[in-house]
Amino acid sequence: MLNLGTPTESVLAAIGLHPRVHTMSADVFEPLAGLEGVGSAARAARDAVDVLLRDRGLRKVGADMTAEALLRGAHASAALAGSSASLEEVRRGAGDALTAGAVRITGELMSLAPRMDTAPVQVWTRLHQLAAVALGSEDQLGHLRTSREPIPDDIPGLPPAPPADEMWERLHGLARALTVPTKAPGLVVAAIVHAELAVLRPFPVANGLVARAAEHVVLVARGIDPLSVTVPEVGHFELGGSYAQGLRDYAAGGLVGVQAWLLRSCEVIALSAERSPLNLSTQ
Template identity: 75%
Template sequence: MSVDVFEPLAGLEGVGSAARAARDAVDVLLRDRGLRRVGSDMTAEALLRGAHASAALAGSTASPDDVRRGAADGLATGAVRMTGELMALAPQVDKSPVQVWTRLHQLAALDLAPAAELGHVRTTAEPIPDDIPGLPPAPGADELWERLSALAQNLTRPTKAPALVVAAIVHAELAVLRPFPVANGLVARAAERCLLVARGIDPVAVTVPEAGHYVLRATYSSGLTDYAARGLTGVRDWLLRSCEVVTKGAELSPLAPSS
């Protein structure tokens, strides 16, 4: 009998109510406009805003206008490239998560790494990456492979946990493990968004969770560090932060009245 590893995390203090509140914020946004009225142009705009925010969080200096004109740096260009396939990849993330993550890396790192490193999970013969500032050292390749395999297996199993919780855990695990030589932050945030789409939180991808992470960037690396180092307390705090991210992502949607 398989174990539901996500459900106990959803039961940590305050997480359940915070996840419901975040889901409500997205539902209100979608209900006010109506799913039938959400065109592909709104999805494209939300994904573009997310790409810019995720790249900025990774250190890109490109402006939103640079991104729109296709004149951005490698980080932003990679983030945009991922958005072009995100909606097609999302339905696969519960069936073949590792393949989705490696494809995201191929897209994200095309301008950042040699061809041999694209979509390639690191081995013991390769250096440990340090591409997310402020985090403790990534684990070695043996631990990486063990945890990545377990994460992938757990994603393919049924869970009673809210989708937001699952997505947040995947984001944190990929960021902490840093399975790729470069662009791990971009991949982790895109993987989170894939799950929010695939599991019905935002099926038309019109919220901008990456922008939520950027607004809360002062606690991004510290939140991931606490997730890795402070046991269930750190996990709970990361999940609470992730709920706030999703709420802000709804507020920053191109569908929101203030946008």
């Protein structure tokens, strides 16, 4: 049984994501959803999203609202990565390389969602191809780093990423876990995907953009927000003071750190529903 004092390496082994563990059929997310407070926080966050959709009515949500939510999310994700562009600049296409990559992702985010449960690595590499067009060389696009390349350091405040061999093993462990049915809430699955990609930094550049977009894709794919009218990236940005610390705790704090990251992620999703363009009086 997992307990809150379990070291990080043992946590990863227990949930089937550690390099030396190859669990092909276990539900690795359910034990994490059972951590104290996580289940109730996930239900509350899901209720916030459901209230938003129910109040507006799914049939009343047009493509323009989805596009606006995705644009706002792209701006927030780029800002977390260091962009100084304003939302209006991004809207006009006058942002920087970070915002251009984040906006480029929005064009395919919805179409990638159906592939998340069957080909997650392909989804992640495609997200990177879209995010990194102006951030890296052409041969880096969609390229998972190898041991012959420098370990990336493109998410401020995080500890060093693991070596490439551990990254590959753990990444494919995560991919396998996503193809197995789980009893865990989709919010929990999305949060783990985000944290793992951010901590592993599997690409030479743009790992933050990819990690946040991957979380968003899971939220769509798992039916949390099928029309993508919430803005989880805005939630992460508004709670940005705890973003790097949350990922550091996830990486090094054992189950206490994982629990804290999951609770923070539930808070982010509830906030993302509040910040939906559906709630803006000007829309």
